[in-house]
Amino acid sequence: MATKGSAILYQPSAPVPFPRAWAWQRLLQARLLDDPGGPEAVLLLQHPPCYTLGRGASLAHLRFDPASPPLPLHRIDRGGEVTHHAPGQLVLYPVLDLQRHGADLHLYLRGLEQVVLDLLAELGLPGERRQGLTGVWLEGRKVAALGVGARRWISQHGLALNVDCDLKGFGAIAPCGLDLPVGRLVDWRPGLGCAALAPRLLAHLAARFGLELRPAAERLEDGEDPEAAGG
Amino acid sequence: MATHEIFMPALSSTMTEGKIVEWLKRPGDRVERGESVLVVESDKADMDVETFNGGFLAAVLMPAGSTAPVGETIGLVVDSEDEIAAAAANAPAAPSAAAAPAPAPAATAPVSAAPVAASPAAPPTAPPAPAVAPPVAPASGVVAPAATTNGRLVATPRARKLAQQLGVALEALRGSGPHGRIQAEDVLAASGQPVSLPRVAEGSGPAVSPVAAPAGAARIPAPPAASVAGQAFGRPGETVAFNTLQQAVNRNMVASLAVPCFRVGYTITTDKLDAFYKQVKSKGVTMTALLAKAAAVTLARHPQVNAATSEAGMAYPAAINVAVAVAMEDGGLITPVLAAADRTDLYSLSRSWADLVERARAKQLKPEEYSTGTFTLSNLGMFGVDRFDAILPPGTGAILAVAASRPAVVAGQDGSISVKRQMQVNLTCDHRTIYGAHAAAFLKDLAQLIETNPESLAL
Numbered sequence: 001m002a003t004k005g006s007a008i009l010y011q012p013s014a015p016v017p018f019p020r021a022w023a024w025q026r027l028l029q030a031r032l033l034d035d036p037g038g039p040e041a042v043l044l045l046q047h048p049p050c051y052t053l054g055r056g057a058s059l060a061h062l063r064f065d066p067a068s069p070p071l072p073l074h075r076i077d078r079g080g081e082v083t084h085h086a087p088g089q090l091v092l093y094p095v096l097d098l099q100r101h102g103a104d105l106h107l108y109l110r111g112l113e114q115v116v117l118d119l120l121a122e123l124g125l126p127g128e129r130r131q132g133l134t135g136v137w138l139e140g141r142k143v144a145a146l147g148v149g150a151r152r153w154i155s156q157h158g159l160a161l162n163v164d165c166d167l168k169g170f171g172a173i174a175p176c177g178l179d180l181p182v183g184r185l186v187d188w189r190p191g192l193g194c195a196a197l198a199p200r201l202l203a204h205l206a207a208r209f210g211l212e213l214r215p216a217a218e219r220l221e222d223g224e225d226p227e228a229a230g231g
Numbered sequence: 232m233a234t235h236e237i238f239m240p241a242l243s244s245t246m247t248e249g250k251i252v253e254w255l256k257r258p259g260d261r262v263e264r265g266e267s268v269l270v271v272e273s274d275k276a277d278m279d280v281e282t283f284n285g286g287f288l289a290a291v292l293m294p295a296g297s298t299a300p301v302g303e304t305i306g307l308v309v310d311s312e313d314e315i316a317a318a319a320a321n322a323p324a325a326p327s328a329a330a331a332p333a334p335a336p337a338a339t340a341p342v343s344a345a346p347v348a349a350s351p352a353a354p355p356t357a358p359p360a361p362a363v364a365p366p367v368a369p370a371s372g373v374v375a376p377a378a379t380t381n382g383r384l385v386a387t388p389r390a391r392k393l394a395q396q397l398g399v400a401l402e403a404l405r406g407s408g409p410h411g412r413i414q415a416e417d418v419l420a421a422s423g424q425p426v427s428l429p430r431v432a433e434g435s436g437p438a439v440s441p442v443a444a445p446a447g448a449a450r451i452p453a454p455p456a457a458s459v460a461g462q463a464f465g466r467p468g469e470t471v472a473f474n475t476l477q478q479a480v481n482r483n484m485v486a487s488l489a490v491p492c493f494r495v496g497y498t499i500t501t502d503k504l505d506a507f508y509k510q511v512k513s514k515g516v517t518m519t520a521l522l523a524k525a526a527a528v529t530l531a532r533h534p535q536v537n538a539a540t541s542e543a544g545m546a547y548p549a550a551i552n553v554a555v556a557v558a559m560e561d562g563g564l565i566t567p568v569l570a571a572a573d574r575t576d577l578y579s580l581s582r583s584w585a586d587l588v589e590r591a592r593a594k595q596l597k598p599e600e601y602s603t604g605t606f607t608l609s610n611l612g613m614f615g616v617d618r619f620d621a622i623l624p625p626g627t628g629a630i631l632a633v634a635a636s637r638p639a640v641v642a643g644q645d646g647s648i649s650v651k652r653q654m655q656v657n658l659t660c661d662h663r664t665i666y667g668a669h670a671a672a673f674l675k676d677l678a679q680l681i682e683t684n685p686e687s688l689a690l
Contacts, residue, residue, distance in 0.1 A: 056252035056272050056296075079252075080275040105276040106243035134275040148276040151267065 005100060007040040009202070009213040010220060015046045015087050018074055024220045025156040028095040032154045036097070042205065042213060043093040044198055047085035049169055054080040054147055061174040070172060078157040080134075080147035082173045088165030088184070090194050090201055091158070094209070098153040101209060109134055109146055111208055112159045116144045118204040119161075119197070125188055133178065136161075141183025145175065161185070161201065163194045233486075233625075234318045235284040236479065237268060237306035239299040241595040242278050248300045249273045256288045259315060262308060269295075269306070283598060286310045289318035300414075302594040304475050386413035387474075389561055392464070393418040464562050476563030486625045490540075494620050495667065496657045497674040500682045501636040505652055507685040511577070516689075520569070520581040522608055523553040524688045525680055526631060527572035530606055533673040537605050539628040540663045550574075554604025554624070555584070557591055565591050566624065568604045577689050608633060618655045628664045632657040 028041040050072040116136040120127035136144035144161040164186035249271040267279035293305040309318045406413035465471035530537045551573045554566035567587035609621040612635040621632040636654035
């Protein structure tokens, strides 16, 4: 498609609790399902510390009792194993109609990886993919995790890029079911922060997916915390 | 009164199999059209899979946690509650069931893939294991009973056939399929053969036989991908289970027996069409696209022939979607759909067709790409067939059988005699919706378009 798709950008400044961001995505997903021609949406935010599990994720990768987790633990409707979120990690949730982007889930995952690779290239960092290990890797450490859920090709969830977050929380899990080291960009580029990186991440997303990002005119309601949260 | 299959969807062109993360519905549950029934995971992405048909989930053929190849039937939906038990009992042998236990005759163990079905009494529907020649080295002579304790050998029919051809002992293989089922690819890998995707023998190449071939010449052009000898799925003495696709075709074909069909034939002169085809062939236009376009443009003026019988009456589809039957090399056939063929330009149609055939070959068509035809074309012209008739696919009103175009001596109205290229077409119709006069008028207009104005197809 040559024409640029218009996407509404939601970029809250304060960290957003996971259940609230999840409810927003479902709201945006439902809107796009109701209005198939409507605008797509992109959320860029940070979460307070928490863990999330994909729908088919194994509890074996937790190094704590899921009944009494050290941080809030959510089982959510995305693919993939357990991951950790914390402030200092940029979380990008595109709510896209993937039929406008090739109707191909693997292609979409590769596209999200490419957005991070493009950003790292701009920083002069040699990010890479690893065959069979979805995510973005930098010198053997995983710096970005991916997990996507879709309903009728409308996506939610997305990617989490470790910028200058505390990595301690990853110690309590085997992220994505892998016993491989996790990294953050600030260890390669001292001084780097989310505020500086956010616009560049969005620019690469917009370029890669042909989106024209328009800041949202409305605020998403806060009162939609899903009942399923906290599980 | 119908059973609808839920297939493992292709969520990516690079997806060969998917994991069933969760069934959101249980057998017996009501499901609405478009409602999510299960969740499939591939790579790090989940997708809710919906049913295209409302009704009741009759059977879950692959339990949560299992992995199924793209296109595999993983569940069944029926229209009414009364049909649940019957559908569950007749569930198309789930993949591992379809691969009937070969060496151990009278295997009694019910197959592991069927158990979630609503009816616990569901008998394994795989045919009684025929005396399949053991796929072990033929030198061993006697049928070696699979002596192992729990050693049921589960392999696809194609894997068994390949194993015999290549001399691979199935017993030695680890299956990569669901429940360890041995797949054709496992056999190929074990024999050191390159693993290739099943090919499609396109059943709809150009309707013209090569000009060079003189009439009566024995040299019949072979279809692009088929071997020279006739196709068979088993060896003499064997009985081979129908694969999922063949079973689906069987159901559709048997369903046609409930439809009062009649057939009308017409002879169409193709000299102009052939000449036009030569002009546009270099631009990527295929004969399939030309014929589909010609049928669609004519259907637009004959909506009755695009209509189908439904419970509520005569249903007139919103679009003219021309399905074209394509034989699959490993059995069965599929009908990729050229959507809105009357309103899509010839070049786009040709590109769409190439893409559909390629993805059919890789078994990656989405259900809506092969199940939404409103009219069907079947072409055996490339074999030199001079006439045939076709069986009406369910849910549609008519199918056009297209035979080869061949030179014929033609007497004109004025008594002149000339040689022209002609092909016979034969329209099968559901008489509840389409009457003889409708069919005849459609064929007359189709012939007129092809005989006098094929260039208009490019407009």
